[in-house]
Amino acid sequence: MNVSVESTLPADPVAADALIGIPRQQTNASRWQGEQWADFVQALQQQDVEIRQQCADTGIYLTDAGGLAHGMPHGVVVAASAGQIAALMQAAQRFAVPVTVRGGGLTTEGESVAFGGVLLDMTGMSRVLHVDKSGLIVRTQAGIFWHHLAEVLRRDDLDYISAPLNLSSSVGGTLGVGGIDVNSARYGCSADQAVSLQVVTPTGEIVECSDRENSELFERIILGYGQFGIITEASLHIRPYTPLRMHYFYYASLQPCVEDLLMLDASHACDYTGILTMMDTAITLLVAFDSDQREAEFMATVKAQLRGYGEWGFGLRLAAGFIWRPWRWREALFLLRRKRELFPDLQPDMHMHDGKMYDRTVVFSRAVWKHWGDRHMVIPDLATNRDKFVEAVERGNAVCRKYFPCYTLYCVGIRLRDEHKAHYELSSIPPDAEGWAYGCEFEPMYNGVAYSRDYLQSFKNEIYDVGVELETSYYRFGGMMKGYIRRALGDAVVEKHLQLKQQADPAMVLNRDVIF
Amino acid sequence: MRSVDVVIVGASLAAAAAAKRLVDAGLETVIVEKQLLPRHKICSGILSPRGHRFLLENFGALPRKVLHEPTACRGVTFHFPSMVSMSMDFFGGTTPHLHRKHADHWAIEQSGAEVMDDTSFLGQVQCDDHVVVSARKRGGETFELKARYLIGADGPVSPVLRSLYPDYHKQIPMFFVGQKFHEIIDCPLDEAYFHFWFHPDLGHYTWSHARDGRQIVGVGYKVGQKFHDRHLYVAKYFEEKHGVRLKPADDDHEGCSENFGPSLINRYVFGKGRVLITGQATGFLNMIGEGMSCALHSGAIAGESVVDAMLRNQPVQEIYRRNIASEVRRTTDQWNPLQIAFARPHEADFPKALAALPMADRIRVMRDIWSFLKLYKEFKWGRQIAGLSMQRLLRGDYSRKNWL
Ligand SMILES: Cc1cc2nc3c(=O)[nH]c(=O)nc-3n(C[C@H](O)[C@H](O)[C@H](O)COP(=O)(O)OP(=O)(O)OC[C@H]3O[C@@H](n4cnc5c(N)ncnc54)[C@H](O)[C@@H]3O)c2cc1C
Ligand SMILES: Cc1cc2nc3c(=O)[nH]c(=O)nc-3n(C[C@H](O)[C@H](O)[C@H](O)COP(=O)(O)OP(=O)(O)OC[C@H]3O[C@@H](n4cnc5c(N)ncnc54)[C@H](O)[C@@H]3O)c2cc1C
Numbered sequence: 047m048n049v050s051v052e053s054t055l056p057a058d059p060v061a062a063d064a065l066i067g068i069p070r071q072q073t074n075a076s077r078w079q080g081e082q083w084a085d086f087v088q089a090l091q092q093q094d095v096e097i098r099q100q101c102a103d104t105g106i107y108l109t110d111a112g113g114l115a116h117g118m119p120h121g122v123v124v125a126a127s128a129g130q131i132a133a134l135m136q137a138a139q140r141f142a143v144p145v146t147v148r149g150g151g152l153t154t155e156g157e158s159v160a161f162g163g164v165l166l167d168m169t170g171m172s173r174v175l176h177v178d179k180s181g182l183i184v185r186t187q188a189g190i191f192w193h194h195l196a197e198v199l200r201r202d203d204l205d206y207i208s209a210p211l212n213l214s215s216s217v218g219g220t221l222g223v224g225g226i227d228v229n230s231a232r233y234g235c236s237a238d239q240a241v242s243l244q245v246v247t248p249t250g251e252i253v254e255c256s257d258r259e260n261s262e263l264f265e266r267i268i269l270g271y272g273q274f275g276i277i278t279e280a281s282l283h284i285r286p287y288t289p290l291r292m293h294y295f296y297y298a299s300l301q302p303c304v305e306d307l308l309m310l311d312a313s314h315a316c317d318y319t320g321i322l323t324m325m326d327t328a329i330t331l332l333v334a335f336d337s338d339q340r341e342a343e344f345m346a347t348v349k350a351q352l353r354g355y356g357e358w359g360f361g362l363r364l365a366a367g368f369i370w371r372p373w374r375w376r377e378a379l380f381l382l383r384r385k386r387e388l389f390p391d392l393q394p395d396m397h398m399h400d401g402k403m404y405d406r407t408v409v410f411s412r413a414v415w416k417h418w419g420d421r422h423m424v425i426p427d428l429a430t431n432r433d434k435f436v437e438a439v440e441r442g443n444a445v446c447r448k449y450f451p452c453y454t455l456y457c458v459g460i461r462l463r464d465e466h467k468a469h470y471e472l473s474s475i476p477p478d479a480e481g482w483a484y485g486c487e488f489e490p491m492y493n494g495v496a497y498s499r500d501y502l503q504s505f506k507n508e509i510y511d512v513g514v515e516l517e518t519s520y521y522r523f524g525g526m527m528k529g530y531i532r533r534a535l536g537d538a539v540v541e542k543h544l545q546l547k548q549q550a551d552p553a554m555v556l557n558r559d560v561i562f
Numbered sequence: 563m564r565s566v567d568v569v570i571v572g573a574s575l576a577a578a579a580a581a582k583r584l585v586d587a588g589l590e591t592v593i594v595e596k597q598l599l600p601r602h603k604i605c606s607g608i609l610s611p612r613g614h615r616f617l618l619e620n621f622g623a624l625p626r627k628v629l630h631e632p633t634a635c636r637g638v639t640f641h642f643p644s645m646v647s648m649s650m651d652f653f654g655g656t657t658p659h660l661h662r663k664h665a666d667h668w669a670i671e672q673s674g675a676e677v678m679d680d681t682s683f684l685g686q687v688q689c690d691d692h693v694v695v696s697a698r699k700r701g702g703e704t705f706e707l708k709a710r711y712l713i714g715a716d717g718p719v720s721p722v723l724r725s726l727y728p729d730y731h732k733q734i735p736m737f738f739v740g741q742k743f744h745e746i747i748d749c750p751l752d753e754a755y756f757h758f759w760f761h762p763d764l765g766h767y768t769w770s771h772a773r774d775g776r777q778i779v780g781v782g783y784k785v786g787q788k789f790h791d792r793h794l795y796v797a798k799y800f801e802e803k804h805g806v807r808l809k810p811a812d813d814d815h816e817g818c819s820e821n822f823g824p825s826l827i828n829r830y831v832f833g834k835g836r837v838l839i840t841g842q843a844t845g846f847l848n849m850i851g852e853g854m855s856c857a858l859h860s861g862a863i864a865g866e867s868v869v870d871a872m873l874r875n876q877p878v879q880e881i882y883r884r885n886i887a888s889e890v891r892r893t894t895d896q897w898n899p900l901q902i903a904f905a906r907p908h909e910a911d912f913p914k915a916l917a918a919l920p921m922a923d924r925i926r927v928m929r930d931i932w933s934f935l936k937l938y939k940e941f942k943w944g945r946q947i948a949g950l951s952m953q954r955l956l957r958g959d960y961s962r963k964n965w966l
Contacts, residue, residue: 059626061634061656065614072622077586077674108587108873116869118588161586451958499866500616500859501888507615529619 054544055532067514073529075117075559078144078162083120086141090123093133097121097164107148107165113422114499115156119146119165125189126170128244128252128278135276135556136250138164142553147272149189149216154423155527157271157560158219168218171278174198182284183241188218188277193407205287207239211410218277224269224460224474224521226485228318228332228406231311231459237268238463244279248551252278257465266546268466269473272557273543274550288336289402290318292393295354297329298363300443302353304436304457306331311459311482315348316340318406321457326443328364328381329455334403380452388417418454420492424502426509427487429460430518431479439486441512449505450490457486472535472543472561476519485521528561566590568868569695569709570675571683572716573599575854576841576861578669580713582620583865585674589872592676592707594697599679600667604741604816606771606780607660608635608756610848610909613855614657616862621672624658628665631774635659636754637910638850642930643761645803646923649752650910656754659773660854685725686712688835711868711878712837715861718821720843726834727966734824735941739767739851740789740817741780744797744808749777751806758850760934764796767822767851770806777808782820782851789817822847826897827946830890831966838882840864846889849896849908856893863889883962894960900951 058070090097098104099121109116123134138145144163151158168189176185179202186195192209195217199205208227210220221243225236233239242256245267253275255264266274297303303321310319310333318334331354335341355363368378391413397404428438439457446453460483462475475483488509490502510530513520519534520527532540544562548554554562568584570577573595584591595601607630609617617624626633634656639649670677684696684704693712698704714722723730751757753772761768767782779800781792793811800806824830824845833839840863846856863885870885871878895907902912916924953961 056623059624059629059633060614060658063655064634064657065611065618066655068615068618070618070623073619074582075586076622076672077588079674104588105873108869116583116587116866118586162588496884496887498859498863498885498888500862501892503619504612 054541055537067511067533069529069532071529071532073527074115075156075161077117078120080120080162082141083143086137086143087121089137089141090134093137095123095130095133095137097123104165107151107160107167110154110156110158111152111423112154112156114154114424114502115159117156117159117161119160120162122165122167124170125166125168125278128246131166131246131276131278132250132252134164134166134250135246135248138555139249139551139553142555144555144558146557147218147276149219150191150212150214152210152212152215152219153223154425157557161559163555166276168216168276172216175279177202177204177284179204183281184284185279185281186217188216188221188243188280190217191215192217192220193411196405196407199284200287203287204284207233207283207285208236209407210236211407211414213407213411217280217282221268221277221280222270222272226458226460226521228320228334228410228458231319231461231482232314232317234461234463234466235269237469238466239283240268241281241283243267243277243281245275246278247275248556265468265471266550268469269475271472271560273547273561276556289399289404290334290336290406291338291341291401292332292334292403294357295331295333295352296357296360297331297354298327298360298367300326300329300439300455301436303329303331304439306352306354307457307459308432308435308484309351310348311461313348315344319459321455323455324381324384325377325453326447326455327377328360328385334406388413391416418489418491422492422497422499422502424506425487425489426506427485427521428509428513428516428518429474429476429483429485429521430516431476432482432484434516434518435484435486438512438516438518441516442486442488442509445505445508445512446488446490449501449508450492452491452493454489454491455486456489457484459484472539474519474521477535487521528559531561563694563706563708565692565708566592567709567872568592568711568713569594569693569707570713570715571695571722572596572714572841572843573601573666573670573677573679574603574715574717574841574857574861575666575669576843576857576864577713577715578666578673579616579620579858579861580715580840580865580868581670581673581675583862583869587869589869590676592678592709593670594681594683594695595677595679596682597679599670599677600663601679603662603666604739604818605660605662605854606741606756606769606778606851607658607662607665607773608771608852609658609660610852610855611652611654611657612909613858616855616858617658617669620862621669624665625668628658628661628668630659630661632753632772633659634754635756635771637756639752639755639757641757641759641761641804642927643763643933644923644926644930646919646926646930648915648919648927649755650912650915652910654909683716683721686722686837688837693836710836710872713864713868714833714837714839714843715841715857715864716843718842719819720839722837723831723839723843726837726839727831730831730966731821734821734829734845736785737766737782737820737822738785738787738789738817739780739782739820740793740815741778742793742811742815743773743776743778744811746772746775746777747807747809749806749808750804751777760931761799762934762937764799765792766937768796770800776812777806779808779811782822785819789815820847820851821845822851825893826943827964828890828894828950828960829964829966832882832886833879834966836878838864838868838878846893848893856889860886860889883965887959887962890960891954894950895954897947898951898954899947900955
């Protein structure tokens, strides 16, 4: 895959085959040392841009949801308007001060952590500007959390199309990385719902862009990891709100379940699909529908083809499997405990009416943080095409087994839009994927045991190394992952984007340690 | 008195790793180093792949000047008295042959911490919420630094450790290791490998490899014996048994004391109160004396723990000990016979290389290893290692009881 281009990476003086396949690149950013900081601050103050430098203000941004990268900004700017951000970027270019943008800060590789320089907190811009009820389009400031947006839309019985299952991820942060929901196999990634954006470029111009207007900028911004501009406002497609009709099927091994997921997505029979596991022993296929009609169609046609069991049937089967294997009883106890704790939270009474789930985002996000969340969110993933997916899941699963007694896998599909191919170029979408891309997230559960950052990093490295061998991609690939980007996408693509970046951001100050 | 967040003693790899974490997190960090930088450090310089990866991930591509010739090492070759030899390649490709003088200095510079070199740590006094560190620049006056935390990354004879536990070094066996450099007449030892001898007559630790056109002959033994005699004996053995023909050693020979042992029996020292010990000073040393990768990783964990402690306002020792457990597992596993037999704790595959030998050689090797191990009998580690192996098997972890 490595097309020969003049690479900006230095030649490796150690040996050609040292650390096979790992480019010689620093992935833990180095701290910016504060050259010209005082002049920069003065220039901003003259334009009435407030910059907070007290430790109490900067300290809260020390890390991201991943909890592995720690970096302290020199100062914090809370976003107020596109004009203010434009002034900030102009000064940043002039004094070569790095600017790191942060929405919800839900990255896991330190992408939204500032290693010196300015941290721009986008949550200051979180108002919904206009809801077009007939055209089904909303215009909103980009620092808003999806959940807040949903609340505003719900007043008119409307809803966003897709967003990360996470209450505090922001619109801007998500459009930049993709965004995957349990309906992405049907509607595509969250970034696909963007109609047009207001962007502040790295040199401080305010530009509106869409597929029609400034389309090149639009292509770079969507799934662009914040490299080519700061999203300040977004117009998004929306839809009428519907509650969910949920069904679960249970499997005892990964392969049939993953195959069934692929089959379901290809059949277009479900509105929501995903896999959630307890290790590789109890595997749940989740399917859900927006309407009774879709649900009935599924029940009549596709359901019979699934190889999964219902809850009781599966329980009996599992018990029969464990009873002869006393050395695995500890695992069995864990599964039981887990089921007892988790299942009620996936169908909480106050969000269920007539067997339908209201507000899946709240339900799932709460469950995510309550049952998976920890001080370190370590969630490496592999994103592949349909053909490689079973192998990727199984090999990643083997790595999990090696490192942790308990863990979870989470798999979803992402519908690819032919007309958006240009958006996907430097992204998690593997270049060889057609129709759908598939992602599997590998998430250790610590059960009170403390693991060092280095242990967790080794675990991640090993997952990502599987990806390199399979020649595939990843959903999270900023920050500490950047060494893998060249391996996943090849030097040619990375160098092309690097050149574009150098043109757009001459001082290389905007989100500088994420990709390049 | 100047007030800083953290003082690190020793401009070592462990220090660079700790400083990286601290500086990133915006903490004012000062490194105090006894020697003038770049400083010399006796070492074979063979960094394991894990350590190589750490350097790349944290400090970037290695510049050429931090490497000796040959720049890469493919793996390790073990030699036995029965004249069986077995080579093992590192997992994941070749690794760098570091020039410690420049490598350590480069890493320290990359970390972004402030350095006071030519300055010796003299002592520390802990108060409620800070440590007062005293130090002296060569030829200058003693001065004091007030720090929230002190990290001792000052190597095997750690003065910081001694300031906490004055008797500690008397309780553990100290070894002497020394190396001499020879012009080569003829050397059949493959220069792509690091060579190690499991030979009780040669000493506790015997090695050889190529560097910058010369051959290194290294010996290690319990403190108290004579370097030059031991060295001569080994060089003669190499010539007779392996046909290694070398000119007499050049003048630039070197040696130092090593605290070999704590990793074998899980007796690490992590510090007290606001003082953390890290790197080889704690006792971290991998199999065959590879100590740089664990110095880097333990250093990083020490730095990360200080950041954590400040952030959460919690006692740093508790956090450090919790975080360091995984590094302890990794290092002590390397000496755990059950792990060696079943879990591949090293970065090269010993069981596989052994299985590739003919049965008769396999038996010879096992017999030779056994008689080599008897050399260490006097330290009475056997029962402790057996106990630890069971502990690891049953609890999945090593006890923290014996840590200081
Ligand atoms: C527990 C957990 C669960 C998760 N679940 C999911 C999930 O189900 N699906 C999914 O897709 N993801 C998931 N993620 C990942 C995370 O939700 C996404 O990365 C999220 O979209 C990031 O949004 P954010 O607002 O937190 O962005 P941030 O983390 O703040 O930023 C992400 C990146 O975008 C840049 N950026 C932020 N705002 C802007 C802006 N306005 N303009 C330009 N660049 C900007 C930042 O510099 C950074 O590089 C999960 C993460 C966690 C920790
Ligand atoms: C002969 C030999 C060969 C080796 N070969 C290898 C090998 O091939 N691969 C490998 O990985 N490891 C090898 N090691 C081990 C490795 O060198 C050490 O484990 C490693 O250097 C430990 O690093 P450290 O960061 O803990 O401290 P060190 O590198 O020991 O650094 C300690 C620093 O503290 C400074 N210092 C000491 N006292 C004071 C004071 N009072 N004030 C201020 N500063 C002070 C010292 O000057 C020094 O710079 C070898 C060791 C020896 C002796």
